[in-house]
Amino acid sequence: MNDQQKKKLKLKVSAISEGTVIDHIPSESLFNVISILELDKTQNMITFGANLDSDKLVNKAIIKVSNQFFEDDDINRIALIAPHAKLNIIRDYEVVEKKVVEVPDRVVGIVKCFNPKCITNSEPITTSFKVISKEPIALKCKYCEKITHEKQMVIK
Amino acid sequence: MNKKDLISITDYSKEEYLRIMDLAADFEKTPNQKLLEGKVVASLFFEPSTRTRLSFETAINRMGGRIVGFTDAGSSSVTKGETLHDTIRMVSQYADLIVMRHPLEGSARYAAEVSSVPVINAGDGANQHPTQTLLDMYSILKTQGSFDNLNIFLVGDLRYGRTVHSLLMAMSEFDNPIFNFIAPEELHMPEEYKLFLQEKGIRYFEHREFTDIISEADIVYMTRVQKERFSDPIEYEQVKNVYILKNSMLKNTKPNMRILHPLPRVNEISTDVDKNEKAYYFTQARNGVFTREAIIAHALNLK
Numbered sequence: 001m002n003d004q005q006k007k008k009l010k011l012k013v014s015a016i017s018e019g020t021v022i023d024h025i026p027s028e029s030l031f032n033v034i035s036i037l038e039l040d041k042t043q044n045m046i047t048f049g050a051n052l053d054s055d056k057l058v059n060k061a062i063i064k065v066s067n068q069f070f071e072d073d074d075i076n077r078i079a080l081i082a083p084h085a086k087l088n089i090i091r092d093y094e095v096v097e098k099k100v101v102e103v104p105d106r107v108v109g110i111v112k113c114f115n116p117k118c119i120t121n122s123e124p125i126t127t128s129f130k131v132i133s134k135e136p137i138a139l140k141c142k143y144c145e146k147i148t149h150e151k152q153m154v155i156k
Numbered sequence: 157m158n159k160k161d162l163i164s165i166t167d168y169s170k171e172e173y174l175r176i177m178d179l180a181a182d183f184e185k186t187p188n189q190k191l192l193e194g195k196v197v198a199s200l201f202f203e204p205s206t207r208t209r210l211s212f213e214t215a216i217n218r219m220g221g222r223i224v225g226f227t228d229a230g231s232s233s234v235t236k237g238e239t240l241h242d243t244i245r246m247v248s249q250y251a252d253l254i255v256m257r258h259p260l261e262g263s264a265r266y267a268a269e270v271s272s273v274p275v276i277n278a279g280d281g282a283n284q285h286p287t288q289t290l291l292d293m294y295s296i297l298k299t300q301g302s303f304d305n306l307n308i309f310l311v312g313d314l315r316y317g318r319t320v321h322s323l324l325m326a327m328s329e330f331d332n333p334i335f336n337f338i339a340p341e342e343l344h345m346p347e348e349y350k351l352f353l354q355e356k357g358i359r360y361f362e363h364r365e366f367t368d369i370i371s372e373a374d375i376v377y378m379t380r381v382q383k384e385r386f387s388d389p390i391e392y393e394q395v396k397n398v399y400i401l402k403n404s405m406l407k408n409t410k411p412n413m414r415i416l417h418p419l420p421r422v423n424e425i426s427t428d429v430d431k432n433e434k435a436y437y438f439t440q441a442r443n444g445v446f447t448r449e450a451i452i453a454h455a456l457n458l459k
Contacts, residue, residue: 117281119262123239143262144283145164147348 019044019066021088021095022078027051029081030061032155036077036110037070044068072099077110079103080137081155103134111139114152118144127156160455161268163277165286165322170329172454173293179450179459180294180443183218187446191458192221198251199225200243201278202234202258207419207441208278208287212255215448224251244270253456274455282318288418289322291447295440296327296375299414303330307372312379312399312424314339315346319418320379324349328358335360336369340395342386365398371408376401378417378437380424403428416440 025033027050034040034048042065050061069089078085079101089097107129113120120127120143129139129148137150161167168176183189197216201209204227216223224247226232233243240263247254248271256267257278264277264284279285293303300306308327310320314337327333335353337345337360344362353360363369370376381399386392401415403426417425417437429435453459 113262115261117259117261119240119258119260119266119280122260123241123266125241125266141262143265144260144281146261146283 015093016045016064016066016090017093019064019068019090020070021090022063022065022082023060023086023088024084025061025063025078025082027059027061029078030063032081033061033063033078033085036081036155037074039063039065042068072102073104075099076102076104077107080107080110080153103131103137105131107131107139110156111148112154112156113141113144113146114148114154115141115144115146118146120144159268159271159274160457161275161277162286162451162455163264163268163275163280164284165289165326167286168290173290173326173329176290176447176450176454177294177297179453180290180446181298182459183446183449183453184443187218187449188220189218189449190220191453192216192219192456195252195456196222196224196250197452198247198254198256199223200232200247200254200256200258201225201227202229202232202240202256202263204228205257205279208257208285211441211444212278212287212448214445215452218445219449219452221452225255240267241270244275248272253452276451276455282316284322285318286322287444287448287451288319289326290451291440291444292319292323292377292416292418293326294443294447295414295416295436298443299436300374300412303327303333305332306330306374307334307336309336309338309366309370309373309376310345310379311338311366311376311401312381313343313385314379315343316385317379320377321346321349323377325352328353328356333358336366336373337362338364338366338399340364340381340391340398342388342391343381367405370405371410373413374410376413376415378415378421378424380422400424400426401429402426403432406432406434409434 030050039046045066048063052060085101087099088095109126111127113127118141128142132138132140139148199213213223244267253273254271254275255278256264258280261281261283264280268275277284277286297303314320378401383392413434414436415434419437419441
């Protein structure tokens with residue numbers, strides 16, 4: 001397939017007139033991103049694609065959400081699983097703003113504490129972590145005070 | 157939240173450590189002070205811990221308070237499947253203060269969030285046991301007269317021992333401490349604590365044994381090296397006698413040197429040490445009552 005053909009294929013994913021395009025999501029994180037942003041509950045039109053070619057990621061995914069815009073605090077929640085995600089804000093078919101995600105200082109919910117003896121793994125408690133390192137990610141549990149490292153991270 | 161919970165040793169500032177020390181000294185002078193008259197303290201032991209529970213209950217009794225609670229989860233509503241959340245919600249409506257011990261880590265922090273009355277952590281799994289640390293500090297202050305310029309030997313299981321980690325954190329608030337870590341390879345002090353000391357510019361040294369260096373110590377804090385902590389039983393057999401303190405090792409130690417141990421002891425301090433004036437661990441346990449009276453008084457603004 002030559003570049004021209006690839007471009008045509010990409011265009012098959014329909015453009016949106018108003019909304020947000022979230023690009024450069026690792027494919028394996030696509031459904032977690034959908035769930036963290038609660039896109040599985042929205043009434044807005046959503047298209048998404050996975051296992052797409054990309055210069056930066058071998059296997060990227062993309063989500064297009066019509067008529068929906070995100071606050072920085074909300075969008076930063078996906079930084080743990082899609083650290084290189086880029087947002088394009090679309091108005092009238094044009095990209096009017098580009099944003100990158102940023103790992104927040106605190107992570108509430110989303111991640112499980114890796115310590116099996118932590119109270120958050122035996123009672124229905126929203127986890128809460130202080131981010132003590134952003135690259136690689138290290139999270140200190142507010143409850144058991146143990147550190148969950150990036151390699152051990154499990155999304156709730 | 158303005159509640160004066162005590163969950164982790166780092167919840168207290170240096171000033172609060174010193175205030176607890178002053179209050180503990182006051183309670184040691186006059187152990188029976190009826191400050192808790194008319195108050196009810198809930199003593200919730202979700203796992204048994206005879207020493208800690210009796211120490212707390214003695215402190216509460218000496219202060220004239222009443223105690224409700226349970227001594228193990230088997231005799232509580234936990235067996236019916238009640239969540240910690242619901243137990244704490246309920247109890248905090250009955251009592252003026254909650255003292256709690258729980259096998260899960262982070263349970264005390266969570267309880268403090270749920271409770272409307274102050275919570276004192278009497279141990280949450282392998283995480284924190286701040287009242288032990290404060291009584292260790294009171295014992296250090298009483299025997300050394302100051303927290304500054306002390307050479308502190310931490311001996312035994314420095315990897316899993318929560319008491320040594322908390323003591324290290326607390327003592328690092330004071331001037332010019334030196335730490336000597338004496339532990340087998342498998343149970344060495346975790347990196348995060350060494351990094352913490354490096355960042356604060358505090359000197360520490362690591363050793364595999366301590367017979368030759370014990371003469372430098374002001375405080376020797378002994379902990380138990382447990383067989384089940386070793387992945388290789390042969391390794392345990394090789395090192396098990398290295399971390400036993402014997403009376404013969406105390407000959408050339410400093411006159412002010414004192415031996416501490418959080419107890420219970422198994423064999424890591426020979427019984428022939430008990431008669432030595434430098435053995436302080438039983439007095440240390442006694443200090444626990446005064447320290448806990450101080451912590452309770454502070455938590456409820458009674459002093």
